[in-house]
Amino acid sequence: xxxxxxxxxxxxxxxxxxxxxxxxxxxxxxxxxxxxxxxxxxxxxxxxxxxxxxxxxxxxxxxxxxxxxxxxxxxxxxxxxxxxxxxxxxxxxxxxxxxxxxxxxxxxxxxxxxxxxxxxxxxxxxxxxxxxxx
Numbered sequence: 001x002x003x004x005x006x007x008x009x010x011x012x013x014x015x016x017x018x019x020x021x022x023x024x025x026x027x028x029x030x031x032x033x034x035x036x037x038x039x040x041x042x043x044x045x046x047x048x049x050x051x052x053x054x055x056x057x058x059x060x061x062x063x064x065x066x067x068x069x070x071x072x073x074x075x076x077x078x079x080x081x082x083x084x085x086x087x088x089x090x091x092x093x094x095x096x097x098x099x100x101x102x103x104x105x106x107x108x109x110x111x112x113x114x115x116x117x118x119x120x121x122x123x124x125x126x127x128x129x130x131x132x133x134x
Contacts, residue, residue, distance in 0.1 A: 001036060001037055001038075001039050001077060002031070002032065002036070002038055002039065003038070003039045003040075003041065004028075004038045004039070004040060004044065005044065006043075006044045006047040006048055006051065007020075008024045008027070008028075009024075009040065009044060009048050009070065010048060010051050010052070011023075011024040012024040012025055012028055013048070013052070013066050013070075014052075014056060016056075028075065029075075032075040032076070033075055034074045034075060037074070037075050037076055037077040038075060038076050038077070039076075039077045039079070040070065040076050040077070040078050040079065041079045042079050042080065042084075042102060042106065045067070045078070045079070045084060045087075045098070045102060046098055046099040046102060048066075048067070048070075049063055049067060049091070049097070049098035049099070050097070050098070050099065052066065053097075060091070060092070060094060061092075063091075063098070064088060064091060064092050067084075067088055067091075067098070068088055071084050071085055071088065080106055080109060082109060083102065083105040083106040083108075083109040084102065084105070086101075086105035086108070086109070087101035087102040087104070087105040087106070088101070090104060090105060090125060090126065090127075095121075095124055095125050096121065096122060096124075096125040100119070100121070100122040100125055100128070101125065103115060103122075104122075104125055104126065104127030104128055105127065107127065108127050114127060114128065114129045115127055115128050115129070116128070116129050116130075116131045117129070117130060117131065118130070118131055118132055120132070
């Protein structure tokens, strides 16, 4: 298994730099397989969603669609895929950014009954509880 960095996945998804996109595409389709998948860890998942939103201005629906395609591609091994898919459902509801959704889903998957936060926006997401008070 080979880990991939955010920039490789972003080039593959956006094709914004034709040379690097071509290299990423050749690598991911030629070197990665079900038997030897590319590993996408949680940090890369969060960074990809953030970059697509902030740097490329993609709308939430387009980001969710791209992330779902990545999560369901058999040549990719997703760190805690169940939590990633649960985070995607939360993200699609529009109440949290992807990183907060993944924190909530990942913590729930690890057995946490809740995740405490001072982040007002995150505290409205299922799985979070505000420490700031009512």
